[in-house]
Amino acid sequence: MHVQPILPTRKSNGRLLLLAALLFTGAAFFLSLCTGHYPLTLQALLDREASAVHVFLTLRLPRTVMALITGCGLGAAGMIYQMVFKNPLAAPDIIGVSSGASTGAAAAILFLHASSAGITTFAFVGGLTAVCLSLLLSRLSAERNLSSLILSGIAVNALAQAALMALKFTADPEKELASIEYWIMGSLGSVTASRLPLPLVLVFSGIAVLAVFYRQFLFLTLDEEEARMLGTPVTLLRLLALAVATLIVAAIVSITGIISFVGLLAPHTARLLTKNYRLSTFLLSGILGGALLLTADIVARSAAAGEIPVSILTSLLGAPFLLWLVWKGEKTWT
Amino acid sequence: MDLKVTDFSAGYNYNMVVNNISFFLPSGTLTALVGPNGCGKTTLLKGLCHLIPHTGTAILHPGQKQLPEVDLSRYPSRKLARYISYIPQRSGIHIPLRALDVVLMGFQPFLPLLSSPGKTHIRKALTALACVGMEDCTFADFQTLSEGQKQLCVLARALVQNTQLLLFDEPDSALDFPNRHKILHTIRQTLCHKQKTGLLVLHDLSIALDYCDQLILMKDGGLAALLYPQTEPPEELSRKLSGVYGPVRVFRRDGHCFLLPCPVTDI
Numbered sequence: 001m002h003v004q005p006i007l008p009t010r011k012s013n014g015r016l017l018l019l020a021a022l023l024f025t026g027a028a029f030f031l032s033l034c035t036g037h038y039p040l041t042l043q044a045l046l047d048r049e050a051s052a053v054h055v056f057l058t059l060r061l062p063r064t065v066m067a068l069i070t071g072c073g074l075g076a077a078g079m080i081y082q083m084v085f086k087n088p089l090a091a092p093d094i095i096g097v098s099s100g101a102s103t104g105a106a107a108a109i110l111f112l113h114a115s116s117a118g119i120t121t122f123a124f125v126g127g128l129t130a131v132c133l134s135l136l137l138s139r140l141s142a143e144r145n146l147s148s149l150i151l152s153g154i155a156v157n158a159l160a161q162a163a164l165m166a167l168k169f170t171a172d173p174e175k176e177l178a179s180i181e182y183w184i185m186g187s188l189g190s191v192t193a194s195r196l197p198l199p200l201v202l203v204f205s206g207i208a209v210l211a212v213f214y215r216q217f218l219f220l221t222l223d224e225e226e227a228r229m230l231g232t233p234v235t236l237l238r239l240l241a242l243a244v245a246t247l248i249v250a251a252i253v254s255i256t257g258i259i260s261f262v263g264l265l266a267p268h269t270a271r272l273l274t275k276n277y278r279l280s281t282f283l284l285s286g287i288l289g290g291a292l293l294l295t296a297d298i299v300a301r302s303a304a305a306g307e308i309p310v311s312i313l314t315s316l317l318g319a320p321f322l323l324w325l326v327w328k329g330e331k332t333w334t
Numbered sequence: 335m336d337l338k339v340t341d342f343s344a345g346y347n348y349n350m351v352v353n354n355i356s357f358f359l360p361s362g363t364l365t366a367l368v369g370p371n372g373c374g375k376t377t378l379l380k381g382l383c384h385l386i387p388h389t390g391t392a393i394l395h396p397g398q399k400q401l402p403e404v405d406l407s408r409y410p411s412r413k414l415a416r417y418i419s420y421i422p423q424r425s426g427i428h429i430p431l432r433a434l435d436v437v438l439m440g441f442q443p444f445l446p447l448l449s450s451p452g453k454t455h456i457r458k459a460l461t462a463l464a465c466v467g468m469e470d471c472t473f474a475d476f477q478t479l480s481e482g483q484k485q486l487c488v489l490a491r492a493l494v495q496n497t498q499l500l501l502f503d504e505p506d507s508a509l510d511f512p513n514r515h516k517i518l519h520t521i522r523q524t525l526c527h528k529q530k531t532g533l534l535v536l537h538d539l540s541i542a543l544d545y546c547d548q549l550i551l552m553k554d555g556g557l558a559a560l561l562y563p564q565t566e567p568p569e570e571l572s573r574k575l576s577g578v579y580g581p582v583r584v585f586r587r588d589g590h591c592f593l594l595p596c597p598v599t600d601i
Binding site: 083086212213215216218219221222223224225226227228229230231232233234275276277 | 380383385410411412413414415416418419420422425426427428429430431432439440442443447448450475495
């Protein structure tokens with residue numbers, strides 16, 4: 001007699017974790033709205049006091065929203081990068097997004113004395129150019145596999161770093177060099193409402209595309225031959241994952257500058273919590289990234305009299321966490 | 335479906351390891367690919383899967399039914415995966431996944447883009463897991479399984495893929511004695527009932543002689559001999575195998591073949 005197997009029941013803590021992370025992020029979002037030098041009260045906003053509403057709409061709200069989408073975007077894209085490169089330490093830098101964006105920004109500061117909008121445009125184009133160059137170079141190699149992509153990424157990264165150094169060398173140390181360095185440090189201070197739409201649209205539509213294709217991307221973590229023999233168009237899918245993740249990161253770093261460690265920290269924390277690679281882990285990675293950056297930005301604005309660059313805080317958090325991961329021996333890739 | 339391979343060469347970066355091999359696999363039969371280490375068995379399998387550069391033809395004939403032939407070399411990977419299920423020597427799964435999810439990957443070539451496996455797929459996957467004796471590990475993390483259990487799990491995946499051609503590279507290398515026999519038995523049954531064609535790289539010659547209808551014996555990238563254990567006398571089999579492996583003797587008792595290295599005085 002043929003016995004129908006019993007269907008498994010869903011027993012996963014993914015949803016609970018997602019809910020908890022969402023609540024925490026919501027709380028951090030609210031706290032971030034209340035943090036700053038100008039004392040904002042709910043009463044003042046409700047009474048429509050002109051200065052309070054102005055501060056809220058042009059400074060506080062855009063900055064908080066930007067912190068949220070920056071964290072979400074970097075966290076989600078970080079997880080995709082790690083899956084595509086089958087490496088727990090893969091970050092957007094591996095194929096040159098960040099260094100390309102830095103070089104673009106430096107060029108804008110140096111040659112155009114550009115406004116912040118101009119710097120953003122140049123950084124965005126710079127980041128995308130570097131990635132396109134990496135992908136093109138890897139297509140030229142005899143074996144179009146992952147290691148040729150990584151190698152051409154390293155080459156492009158080195159080229160961009162060299163160009164950046166050359167630009168810094170010729171820069172006027174008083175003004176230009178300082179603003180280049182300050183841009184690279186990464187900050188949410190320059191965010192205004194008018195510059196928000198592009199990253200907002202790109203990050204959330206990007207995450208939506210990645211989530212829709214997420215089940216396919218899981219096949220990219222297999223050995224290439226095995227994935228192909230399971231009917232996966234590996235090269236095409238890898239290109240799609242990298243293109244979308246890169247667009248997200250470029251849209252973010254072109255406005256905020258380099259924000260380190262969020263793309264590394266968020267996916268690892270998410271996986272430590274869920275211990276799997278399901279879609280909920282990917283979403284959790286995004287939400288945790290948002291929570292992390294909101295928290296770091298709150299501290300950046302309130303810990304000292306002036307504002308601390310947020311990258312210092314994410315690195316301060318990230319480096320010990322990374323060490324802890326090493327000590328704990330997270331065995332994801334063996 | 336029958337598989338007809340003609341003048342097939344395969345290798346890496348145009349350095350051909352396998353040279354001009356031709357053979358025929360009738361549908362419903364199991365064939366073993368045997369030969370010493372480094373003689374090109376895996377290379378031949380990868381060439382048939384279009385994973386590495388190759389020349390020559392490999393064509394699936396639909397047997398007696400009036401259906402068109404299938405030239406596998408013209409297919410993109412997604413379509414190819416509907417005709418060939420391939421098990422590599424070592425499974426390349428490096429992330430934590432449930433055993434069930436690993437088996438469900440076998441439906442990938444048949445699922446429409448962006449859809450995920452449904453209840454029918456899960457039922458079939460559970461049946462396949464039970465078929466290889468892994469029903470107790472359904473929700474276990476694939477990474478925590480032993481090498482043998484991983485092999486059984488990947489075998490279940492190949493079973494749900496349900497293709498005409500099965501190309502398995504040492505599917506039994508980590509299995510214990512009873513599991514090895516059970517798996518070979520399962521593969522044979524599946525081939526026989528559904529008129530599929532199987533080509534297995536095997537190292538245990540006794541197992542190969544006992545379970546397979548045909549043995550393709552390779553040496554230095556070429557075809558050394560074809561063996562038919564069910565029809566040929568043991569002396570003939572011994573002679574062919576000794577030409578590649580050194581002195582060995584094949585015995586047949588109660589309809590089962592087995593093999594011992596020479597010299598053996600009596601048995």
